Amino acid sequence: MNFRSGQTLPKNLHFGDYWFFMVEPGTTLSEKCSRQGNRLLCLWGAVFSVATVSAVQAVEFGPARQIANDRIINREPVISGSGLAAWMSYNSNDLATANTFISIYSPTDGMRGLTEELGGTMYAAAKPVAQSNQIVFIANYRSRDHVNTSWTLREVPTRDENFPELDARFIAKEDGGVQTLVPLVDREGLTNATESADTTEAPANNSEAESTSENRRVPSGESEIWSWVDGAPDVTRITTDYRNDYAPSVSGDILAWQKAKGFPFGWEIMALVGDNRMQLTTNFYYDMAPQVQGRDIVWYGWDGYDYEIFLYNADKNETIQITDNRFDDVGPMVWNGAVVWESYPAVEADILLYRDGEIQEISDNLEDDISPRIWDRFVVWQGFDGDDFELWLYDMSTGNEAIKLTSNDYDDVQPSIMDGLLVWMAYVDNWDAEIYYLDLTEIPYQPKALTENEDDDLDPQTAGRRVIWRTERDGRNMIMLAEPKP
Structure with missing residues (x-):
C-alpha cells in the first residue's frame, strides 16, 4: 500500500484479518515496538519501510475459468471465503420438465449438481448463499405426508381491526377475480400440516408458545430452507412447516430467514442460533430481508x-x-455492529450508517444513492451523479467524506465488497457489461478491468479475494471464476 506524498500516515492499519502499523520518521523500530507492546507485531514490522505498507500482496488475477455446465442455464452465483461456490441451474431443453437445482464448485472436488438428483424430494431450488464451507438455499418440498412441524408461529395479540384468521381446513383460491375456499385433503390419521402435535415445542423469543387447540392459519406455501456442509453426504431440511420460507442469510452458527404467515398477515423473521430456533418478530406486518454477520441480524420491517x-x-x-x-x-x-441502509426521506434515496448508537448520513448527493454494501471499515454504494451511476466509498476509520471511486460516462453498478476486494459491473461501451475490480490494499485506488469482451458479464460476487460472475455468450450461460495468481 503506497501512500501519496503529504498524506497523513495512520498509526495502525486494519484490513480484515490483517493488522499493520507505521514507524514514524525519526522513531526507531525498537521504540515503536516498545510502545506497541507486541513483539510479534514488531517482527512483522521489520519488513516494512517507513512510507510503504503491504497489507497483502496486491491482487493479480490469472485467466478466468468456466466452472459450470454451459449446456444448461446458470444463474445467481455466490462464493465463500474458502472458495466454495454455488449457483442455480436448470435444463431448458425440455421446458415441460425443467426444474431448478443447486450446482456447487469446490477448489478440491470441482463442479457437481448438489440437488440435481433430489427431484423426488425437492424442486425449485434457488437463491443459494455461501459462507465458509456451507451452502444454504430455498427449495420446495414435494410431499405433504410429512406431518411433523418444526415451528408453531407465536400468535399476534388481539387487535380491534377485523382481520380474523382463515380456517386452517381451507386454502384460499382465486379464479377470475373471485376467491373461494377449497377444503384441504387430510389423509386419515394425519394431523393437519399447519398444526403441531405439541404447540409448546417451539419457543418464540425464548418463551413458550401459547398452548391452543384453535385452528392455525392456512399453509402459505412449500418453500423451505435447506443447508449443506462441504463433505456431508446429504442436504439438511431446516424448516418443515409448509409456510413459505425465503431470503436465508448465514454467518457462523446463525441462520436467519423470513417466514410467510399467509395473506394478509405478512412475514416474520426467524433465526436458528446454534440449536435454538427463534421467532424474532411477532406482529401483523411485513418483516423482511434479514442479513447476518457475526452475532448480529439486521432486517427492515413495516x-x-x-x-x-x-x-x-x-x-x-x-x-x-x-x-x-x-x-x-x-x-x-x-x-461488526455497524449497519448501513437506503433511506427515502424525500424523493431520492440516501445512505445512512448506524454505528456506536449514532445514525449519520454518509452520502452527499442530490440524486439516488442505493445498494450499500459494508465490509470491515468500508461502505460502498452506487449513486446517480446526474448522468449515470457511479461508485462511492466511505471509510469509517477516517470519518472523512465519501470519495467517488468512478467518474465516467457509463453505469457502474452492483458492487460487492469482501476481504479487501471490491467488484462491480460496468457498462463500459453502454452495450454489454464488464466486470471491474478495485484492490483496497492499493492506494491510490485503481479500478481495473477483469473482463474485456463482447459478452454480457453479470452479477459479480467476491470473497477470499476470488471473483465469481455469470457470462452470457451465444445463448450459453456460464459461471466464471477468477482467482489470484500464486
Whole structure:
C-alpha cells in the first residue's frame, strides 16, 4: 500500500484479518515496538519501510475459468471465503420438465449438481448463499405426508381491526377475480400440516408458545430452507412447516430467514442460533430481508406507517429498533455492529450508517444513492451523479467524506465488497457489461478491468479475494471464476 506524498500516515492499519502499523520518521523500530507492546507485531514490522505498507500482496488475477455446465442455464452465483461456490441451474431443453437445482464448485472436488438428483424430494431450488464451507438455499418440498412441524408461529395479540384468521381446513383460491375456499385433503390419521402435535415445542423469543387447540392459519406455501456442509453426504431440511420460507442469510452458527404467515398477515423473521430456533418478530406486518454477520441480524420491517430498521444481537438476546421516522428505511447490511441502509426521506434515496448508537448520513448527493454494501471499515454504494451511476466509498476509520471511486460516462453498478476486494459491473461501451475490480490494499485506488469482451458479464460476487460472475455468450450461460495468481 503506497501512500501519496503529504498524506497523513495512520498509526495502525486494519484490513480484515490483517493488522499493520507505521514507524514514524525519526522513531526507531525498537521504540515503536516498545510502545506497541507486541513483539510479534514488531517482527512483522521489520519488513516494512517507513512510507510503504503491504497489507497483502496486491491482487493479480490469472485467466478466468468456466466452472459450470454451459449446456444448461446458470444463474445467481455466490462464493465463500474458502472458495466454495454455488449457483442455480436448470435444463431448458425440455421446458415441460425443467426444474431448478443447486450446482456447487469446490477448489478440491470441482463442479457437481448438489440437488440435481433430489427431484423426488425437492424442486425449485434457488437463491443459494455461501459462507465458509456451507451452502444454504430455498427449495420446495414435494410431499405433504410429512406431518411433523418444526415451528408453531407465536400468535399476534388481539387487535380491534377485523382481520380474523382463515380456517386452517381451507386454502384460499382465486379464479377470475373471485376467491373461494377449497377444503384441504387430510389423509386419515394425519394431523393437519399447519398444526403441531405439541404447540409448546417451539419457543418464540425464548418463551413458550401459547398452548391452543384453535385452528392455525392456512399453509402459505412449500418453500423451505435447506443447508449443506462441504463433505456431508446429504442436504439438511431446516424448516418443515409448509409456510413459505425465503431470503436465508448465514454467518457462523446463525441462520436467519423470513417466514410467510399467509395473506394478509405478512412475514416474520426467524433465526436458528446454534440449536435454538427463534421467532424474532411477532406482529401483523411485513418483516423482511434479514442479513447476518457475526452475532448480529439486521432486517427492515413495516411499523404501521413505513419501513424501519431493526437489529438483533444474539449475545445480548436483544432486538433494538434503529430507525423511527415517517419515511422508508430499507435494504440494511451489517458488519461488526455497524449497519448501513437506503433511506427515502424525500424523493431520492440516501445512505445512512448506524454505528456506536449514532445514525449519520454518509452520502452527499442530490440524486439516488442505493445498494450499500459494508465490509470491515468500508461502505460502498452506487449513486446517480446526474448522468449515470457511479461508485462511492466511505471509510469509517477516517470519518472523512465519501470519495467517488468512478467518474465516467457509463453505469457502474452492483458492487460487492469482501476481504479487501471490491467488484462491480460496468457498462463500459453502454452495450454489454464488464466486470471491474478495485484492490483496497492499493492506494491510490485503481479500478481495473477483469473482463474485456463482447459478452454480457453479470452479477459479480467476491470473497477470499476470488471473483465469481455469470457470462452470457451465444445463448450459453456460464459461471466464471477468477482467482489470484500464486
